[in-house]
Amino acid sequence: MHNFIIQYFGTNVWTALVSSVIPLIWILTYALVAIWLELKISAHMQDRLGPMRTGKWHGWAQPLADVTKLLQKEDIIPAAADKALYLLAPFLVFVGGYAAYAAIPFSPAYIGADINVGIFYIIAVSAIVVLGILMAGWSSNNKWSLLGAMRTAAQLVSYEIPSSLAVLAVIMVAGSLSLNEICEAQSGWFWNWFVFGKFPFLFITFVIYFIASLAETNRAPFDIPEAESELVAGYHTEYSGMRFAIFYVAEYANMFTVAAIASILFFGGWSSPFGTFMSGPVWGAFWLISKGMVMIFIQMWLRWTLPRFRVDQLMYLSWKVLTPFALVNIFAVGLWIVLKG
Amino acid sequence: MSSVSNYFRNIGKGFWTVLIGMKITMRHLFTPAVTIQYPDARMGIPERGRNRLYVNMDDCIGCDQCEMACPVNCITIETAKSLPTEDLGLTSTGQKKRLWVTKFDIDFGKCCYCGLCVPPCPTECIYMTSVYEFSAYDRSELVYNFTTLTPEESAAKVKQAQEAEREAAAKKAAAAAAAAAQKAAQAAAAQAAPASPAAPAQTAQPPAQQPPPADKPADQNENKS
Amino acid sequence: MAELRTEEMVLNMGPQHPSTHGVLRVELVVDGEVVVDAIPHIGYLHRCFEKHAEAMNYQQVIPYCDRMDYLSSMGNDFSYALAVEKLLNIKVPERVEYIRVIMAELQRIASHLVAIGTYGLDIGAFTPFLYCFRDREIILDIFETTCGARLLYNYMWPGGLSHDIPPGFVEKVKAFVKQFRPTIKELNDLLSYNEIFVKRTANVGILPADVAINYGVSGPTLRGSGVKWDLRKDDPYSVYHKFEWDVVVGKGDVGTVGDCWDRYMVKVWEMEQSLRIIEQAVEAIPEGNVQAAIPKRIRPPVGEVYTRTETARGELGYYIISDGSANPSRVKARGPSFVNLSVLPEISRGYLIADMIAIIGSVDIVLGEVDR
Numbered sequence: 001m002h003n004f005i006i007q008y009f010g011t012n013v014w015t016a017l018v019s020s021v022i023p024l025i026w027i028l029t030y031a032l033v034a035i036w037l038e039l040k041i042s043a044h045m046q047d048r049l050g051p052m053r054t055g056k057w058h059g060w061a062q063p064l065a066d067v068t069k070l071l072q073k074e075d076i077i078p079a080a081a082d083k084a085l086y087l088l089a090p091f092l093v094f095v096g097g098y099a100a101y102a103a104i105p106f107s108p109a110y111i112g113a114d115i116n117v118g119i120f121y122i123i124a125v126s127a128i129v130v131l132g133i134l135m136a137g138w139s140s141n142n143k144w145s146l147l148g149a150m151r152t153a154a155q156l157v158s159y160e161i162p163s164s165l166a167v168l169a170v171i172m173v174a175g176s177l178s179l180n181e182i183c184e185a186q187s188g189w190f191w192n193w194f195v196f197g198k199f200p201f202l203f204i205t206f207v208i209y210f211i212a213s214l215a216e217t218n219r220a221p222f223d224i225p226e227a228e229s230e231l232v233a234g235y236h237t238e239y240s241g242m243r244f245a246i247f248y249v250a251e252y253a254n255m256f257t258v259a260a261i262a263s264i265l266f267f268g269g270w271s272s273p274f275g276t277f278m279s280g281p282v283w284g285a286f287w288l289i290s291k292g293m294v295m296i297f298i299q300m301w302l303r304w305t306l307p308r309f310r311v312d313q314l315m316y317l318s319w320k321v322l323t324p325f326a327l328v329n330i331f332a333v334g335l336w337i338v339l340k341g
Numbered sequence: 342m343s344s345v346s347n348y349f350r351n352i353g354k355g356f357w358t359v360l361i362g363m364k365i366t367m368r369h370l371f372t373p374a375v376t377i378q379y380p381d382a383r384m385g386i387p388e389r390g391r392n393r394l395y396v397n398m399d400d401c402i403g404c405d406q407c408e409m410a411c412p413v414n415c416i417t418i419e420t421a422k423s424l425p426t427e428d429l430g431l432t433s434t435g436q437k438k439r440l441w442v443t444k445f446d447i448d449f450g451k452c453c454y455c456g457l458c459v460p461p462c463p464t465e466c467i468y469m470t471s472v473y474e475f476s477a478y479d480r481s482e483l484v485y486n487f488t489t490l491t492p493e494e495s496a497a498k499v500k501q502a503q504e505a506e507r508e509a510a511a512k513k514a515a516a517a518a519a520a521a522a523q524k525a526a527q528a529a530a531a532q533a534a535p536a537s538p539a540a541p542a543q544t545a546q547p548p549a550q551q552p553p554p555a556d557k558p559a560d561q562n563e564n565k566s
Numbered sequence: 567m568a569e570l571r572t573e574e575m576v577l578n579m580g581p582q583h584p585s586t587h588g589v590l591r592v593e594l595v596v597d598g599e600v601v602v603d604a605i606p607h608i609g610y611l612h613r614c615f616e617k618h619a620e621a622m623n624y625q626q627v628i629p630y631c632d633r634m635d636y637l638s639s640m641g642n643d644f645s646y647a648l649a650v651e652k653l654l655n656i657k658v659p660e661r662v663e664y665i666r667v668i669m670a671e672l673q674r675i676a677s678h679l680v681a682i683g684t685y686g687l688d689i690g691a692f693t694p695f696l697y698c699f700r701d702r703e704i705i706l707d708i709f710e711t712t713c714g715a716r717l718l719y720n721y722m723w724p725g726g727l728s729h730d731i732p733p734g735f736v737e738k739v740k741a742f743v744k745q746f747r748p749t750i751k752e753l754n755d756l757l758s759y760n761e762i763f764v765k766r767t768a769n770v771g772i773l774p775a776d777v778a779i780n781y782g783v784s785g786p787t788l789r790g791s792g793v794k795w796d797l798r799k800d801d802p803y804s805v806y807h808k809f810e811w812d813v814v815v816g817k818g819d820v821g822t823v824g825d826c827w828d829r830y831m832v833k834v835w836e837m838e839q840s841l842r843i844i845e846q847a848v849e850a851i852p853e854g855n856v857q858a859a860i861p862k863r864i865r866p867p868v869g870e871v872y873t874r875t876e877t878a879r880g881e882l883g884y885y886i887i888s889d890g891s892a893n894p895s896r897v898k899a900r901g902p903s904f905v906n907l908s909v910l911p912e913i914s915r916g917y918l919i920a921d922m923i924a925i926i927g928s929v930d931i932v933l934g935e936v937d938r
Contacts, residue, residue: 041370042692043374044369044370044371044374045366045367045369045370045693046369046692046693046696046697047369047372047374047375047376047696047697047700048374048375048376048696049374049376049378052378143575143577147599147919220690221690221762223690224920301363301366301367302359302363303692304366304692304693305359305362305363305365305366305691305693305756306359306362306690306691306760306762307686307689307690307691307757307760307762307763307766308689308690308762309762309765309766310765310766310918310920310921311599311918311920312918313762313765313766321352351761354761355761355762357761358759358760358761358762359760359761359762361755361756361760362755362756362757362760365752365755365756366693366756369693369697375700375703386710387710387711387714387732388711388732389710389711389712389713389714389729389732390710390714390715391713391714391715410625410626411626412622412626412627412629412630413629453629453718454715454718455628455629455632455718455720456714456715456720456728457625457626457628457629457720469714
């Protein structure tokens, strides 16, 4: 399909524009669905019903109603806030998540930018989020926001290490940084998936990556930055209305990014679990999105089950548990590859 | 070495308890919800439920027991005595009603729904219903007037009761004055008795002089009102 | 090089804060993330209970008593009723005693469920809160069928009870007990022994036993520090001595004795003990008239009395001075939360700000009782 876009528009700015709008549309529709799913799943896990009235059928229009409400809110900027930083912060956070979509292969026939260092680019560009969060916390002129922002920055930077180390193990096995090639390497039946390979090391790698990515997206049990009961709302305390909505959508966009990466690296990405049955360009998109949604369900499941970590325990987990395990893992996987080929 | 084994044991325990927790929430994902959808469905209020009060004015004898029992003074009752000629009827328990209840207000913004006003009522005319949805847009709308008399009727009853009271007071004053005058005359006669035996004839005069002065206070009052 | 200025920052927690359990303002003096001092400021919920009590007669004070510790209302009424009965020197029928004990224990379970649920919420576990409230609804339904109200009961009057138990009460209570025991186990699996929860609450906010006794702390906060002191056994009242049950104390299972986990776990174990008491009491309710001993007019002789009971939060005491008239001359309420809160600065020094939430939640205060 990407070839189709290039054919139609030619390799010029129009192609880039269309290729960048498609993920945006995806993010916005997916965020509405994911928010509704979160409300319903959390409700049923807590023995209650969740939204039931907006949109008649089980409140499917609740996120739409929320967005409409947020759009109508007054734009409040604290009087003593650092205005330039305050206005720029939400967009930086959004861009950090959004830019990663350029390199995610939704199907064998569609990828925004088929670069051969795909995963490296994604990890790098996701780090922009840290800048945005620090800006938000500092410019709000609020002690609690500042505390939240500092904690978040520490958390995000620390968890990038085990996350990247886990990805490194997969890259060693696949032999390439390009996400398309990694998906290709897992084609065939589901036992070809990397999560079952070099057992148990790549499974441990998956667990490490999943936990680290949970921390990257500030989801519980790592949601200290936005812990409602501790810091009111952390770095986005002072944001209201549409600016807050941008933070919120950015969080969901990030969730899907890491879910998609986990699916691609460990569960075959767009390749069908049944070999050539149900595979192809359109089926590829279906498989990637389904696997991503399963990962997202697990993320939500964890959020509603676990209490949250204290900030020093969070650091302990990253530096003293995940990083050593990831390093040992890389060593073991490397040894396996050298010895067994 | 124990710290190393502690380290691994902690990690193991961490994973294991997380998995147990996840099993519980997953199980609850498939149990039916325990909530109902208000206002489409409502939970029933039990028989003894303490919600908004209701006063059956047919049975109210104006005894003020509920007003005195209320800990937050949310009940205001004003009564007026009925004339002997008026028949207010009987309560359902067979008591004859003698007071017009001209004002019976309950301020549900103050009521604490404790139910202390219910047991003292001799005719059981005040009781708690199962109505709990009675929000109002203004606090003054929460003051419920239970009296069955219109404001004009209330005012009329109050006025007639005041008049009856005045007349009764006047009569009483007159009778008291007459008795006092008689006593004074007797005393004077007793004093005059040692002086002259004709004193008893004088005692007839004083009673005739007394009534006019007693009327004055009433006249003055009427002029004021 | 200029000297680095490291000042202590003063942070204000509350009075509007999602987890200070009411309108409490805690002034935190922090050095980085470490708490140097925590000074509670109270009074935001002061409603002049003691002044009101002087203007009411003894019967009318009871709705005001309800509203002090609004999560444990039966306990408040119980203590006051016992105090007035002591003044009047009346003995209530045994049926009244048994029903009072059942109600007090059910109330203890309901109150602990709120404490446990909101504590989990503070630590970040959203789901146990709803499970606890689901079970509490059953207890509140039982209360509603008995006296008509869900939260502020006005049920225990001096001399008896406002209503007798309705038909079906015993069956409902037995059904609740049967259904609740497995729920406690589920709660333990989900929250109490969860490693993250344990790590957040163990070795945090350690209250040594001697400090607790010196400050006058009572209730689960005291028993969490290992002190075996429960008024139901050590200064018995009503018919508690007729039942077989244990006083539970914290033993430092996963941390140190007297940490937040111990105080939390004492509440869970106390719920189990309350179930034992309820089971035994509900089998043995004697017949009688619950309103036989209620005096028509309460006009105690001149004198004073102090009575105390063990509510869900600790020792609730009423000191009543009577001058012979229908209104008490002075009613002083000794609220357990007020005294327990005073220990907050002592147990928060040296911990992190995130631990403050855990510590305040574990002391389990209700501002209605702190401020009265």
